[in-house]
Amino acid sequence: MKKARKKQSPPKGTDDPFYKLMKIGGEAVLKLIGINQPDNYEARAIVLKEKKLYPDIVAVPVNDKNRDMVFIEFQGYKDTMIRHRTAAKIMLSCAQENYTGPVCGAVIYTDASFKEAAAPLSMKSVSGSFELKGRLEEIVLSEYTAKQLIAIDSRLIILAPFTISKRTPQEKLSSICREWKDSVCQTYEKEQQNDVIEILGLFILNRFRKLSLKEVITMLNFDLAKTEAGKELINMGLIEGEIKGKREGELKGKIDLLENLHLFGTISKEQYESMVAPLREQLKLLVQ
16 A cells, blocks of 8 residues: 655544554455455545545545545444544545546444444335445454464454453463564554554554453553553543543544534534534543
C-alpha cells in the first residue's frame, strides 16, 4: 500500500491506533476483508469535521479506477445503528466525491457482542436503479484465532488481543502479551517497531479494560503514556471504564445518525435540533 501523504499537523481523530495500523500494514487489513491486490490502494486520513460524511477509513484505488472504493468502519462498542450509519456514510461520501463506481463497505467489530447488538439493515430497489454497486462485509475479530489471522497475513498478529477472551487471567495474559510483542517485532520492519508496539499496547488496553496503563507498560516494557496516541486515548476516556465507554459511544452514535438523517433531508432542521440537544447534554454530563 502506498503511504498516505504526511501532513505537518494531523487533526485530532486521524491518528487513532486503527488508522496507524492502516498506514503501517494497510494491505493486511484489506486482505482481511477480502480485497484482491491490496497494494494498489491508498488509505486516506479522515479529519474530525468530516466524520459525519465518511467512515473511519477510506481506501482509494491508486491506478485502476474500476476497482472498488473501500470504506472501513472499526466498531469497538455496542451501537444498534452501526449498519445504518455505515451505509449512510458510504452514500454521503460517494455523493461528496461524485463517485458512481463499485464500493466495498466493511465493518470490523472487535467483539461478537457488538455485531449482535446491531439492528438488521436491508434495502431493495424495486426498480433496480437505487442500489449500490458492490458488497458489504462484516468481520468479527473475536471469532478469529491468532493463527487464522496470521494465515491471512502475518502482520495481522497485531490484532491478536481481540482474539482471546476478555476474562483471560492476568498471569496468563502477561505471558501472552510478551509473546505478541515478540511476534510483532519479528514481523514488522525495525523502523516500525515503536509504532507497532504502541498500537499493540492500545489494542490490549481496549480489549482488557480492567488492566491499568502501568500494567500494560510492564508487560510490554514500553511507555504508552509518552506516545501521542496513548495520551489521546487516555484523554478521550476510552480506558476509564467499560460502562462509561459504552454509554458515551451509544450517545455519539445516535448524534451521528441524526446528523446523517438531517443531511439526507429525512428530518427537518427543527426536528434535528430538538432531538440532538438532549443527547448532547447527556454526553456533556457524561464526560465531565
